[in-house]
């Protein structure tokens with residue numbers, strides 16, 4: 001339960017975003033409404049250019065809505081927030097810093113207590129099976145490991161909400177599958193709140209407690225599905241589960257493609 005007493009951690013209220021440039025005006029989002037409870041895992045899918053990244057950036061306070069508003073833990077999001085974690089498609093690690101150094105960057109930027117941050121860093125390294133690579137440099141790591149480092153960095157300050165924008169889009173299929181399984185376990189074990197943008201329908205449904213489908217620009221939410229699957233999910237049995245197929249099939253229909261993304 002959060003400070004506003006109704007269990008809603010994040011409230012996106014009638015948000016519209018227009019980008020005005022010298023040459024054109026783009027309406028990226030129109031009347032977007034989304035209420036997220038603490039501990040939910042929301043997967044956001046939609047056609048390219050429908051405003052998924054814009055929505056995440058607005059939640060992080062990196063883009064200001066043109067209309068409507070966003071509340072996180074009861075306070076209006078008006079500027080970049082300290083209480084979110086962001087994982088992008090590329091891990092963006094500093095090549096001269098080792099794994100611990102890259103994760104601890106978050107502590108330095110936010111002025112966190114070094115002892116506490118180091119303890120948390122150790123826990124996260126353990127949770128993501130990176131303990132043996134603490135002193136490795138980014139070029140010594142696989143793409144999947146680099147993305148795990150970037151996940152640890154995003155979680156170091158224990159954010160209220162973790163925002164992930166196509167975090168596994170640049171990885172090969174097998175690595176992506178492994179990281180899906182790890183992220184599922186992490187979510188089930190920690191109860192963190194996640195908003196994930198993805199083009200992959202199986203990834204969206206396997207990970208989510210709720211799938212949010214957006215329509216073409218100007219981006220709006222056209223449908224939402226609760227995913228009626230156990231909190232902790234094994235990979236293959238889940239992908240064969242009729243409840244998984246029901247949501248994945250409906251999502252693909254809405255996206256208008258037989259394959260519905262990768």
Ligand SMILES: Nc1ncnc2c1ncn2[C@@H]1O[C@H](COP(=O)(O)OP(=O)(O)OP(=O)(O)O)[C@@H](O)[C@H]1O
Nearest residue numbers: 019021026028047048049050051052053054055217
């Ligand atoms: N800073 C900006 N200035 C001008 N237009 C922008 C800006 N950011 C996004 N847009 C436009 O807003 C629309 C939505 O972009 P956004 O990146 O949010 O879509 P998306 O759904 O994440 O796309 P994709 O799935 O291809 O990554 C696009 O038409 C894009 O060109």
